[in-house]
Amino acid sequence: MEVFFEAFDRMERLGPGSDESTTRAMALYPNRDADLRILDIGCGRGAHTLLLAEYFPNAIITAIDNHEPYIEHLNETAKLKSVSNRVTATCMSMFEIIFPDECFDLIWVEGAIYIIGFEKGINNWKRLLKPNGYFICSEISWLTDTPSVESHQFWYNNYPDMDTVSNNLIKIEQAGYTIKENFVLPSTDWTTHYYDLIQNNLKRMREYYADNVAAMQVVEMLQTEIDVYHRNKQDYSYVFYAMERA
DSSP: OHHHHHTTOOOEEEESHHHHHHHHEEEEEEESSSOOOEEEOTTTTTTTHHHHHHHSTOOOOEEEESSSHHHHHHHHHHHTTTTTEEEEEEEEEEEEOOOOOOOOEEEEEEEEEEGGHHHHHHHTGGGEEEEEEEEEEEEEEEOSOOOOHHHHHHHHOOOOOOOHHHHHHHHHHHHHHEEEEEEEGGGGIOOOOOOOOOHHHHHHHHTTTOHHHHHHHHHHHHHHHHHHHHHHHEEEEEEEEEEOOO
């Protein structure tokens, strides 16, 4: 597992995305100056957590992730940026969130809801939202009903619950939300801001772990994901979905 994390060495973002897309998604919340309580689920190293703190100047933000080194990094960075009075990171599994009902104005899940599943996440975590609270997340989604055989097979093996944008919008309404807006992340969020950085780490790992079979399996697994995207980027992307608890 440590070898897997090494592939993301020195990367602030652990999935496709960019500061520009994150900021665009934050702007979907109607009042940036309100006194908000925000829950950031699957915060990773905290790149978007800190952007939330910057964009929402009066918000109290609770960030959770189950990888302790990421939590330590985020808490330390929050101190350095003088926002530790508003940002608290806690090691907690998204499968066992212990906060009481209706205590957050905004739930933010960037690039992580797939871990529990889109439909399960928007249903299970709705209880945490205050009435008329917002849920904003990014989810990998099919952009077509007829993807290539290669991309369909790859994602069927890795995330069989992946669905189309239109079907995800239906799931949002069925879960008791009002759809506010959605948008597709640009391809540069996958390449320039994510895969290009991983590719540099994989090059170094190939040299360092040349005789380590297990490590090379991790390298080739990630390389396959990168190659599939470059050949089939028209088939899928991350999509930001903004919804309001009805």
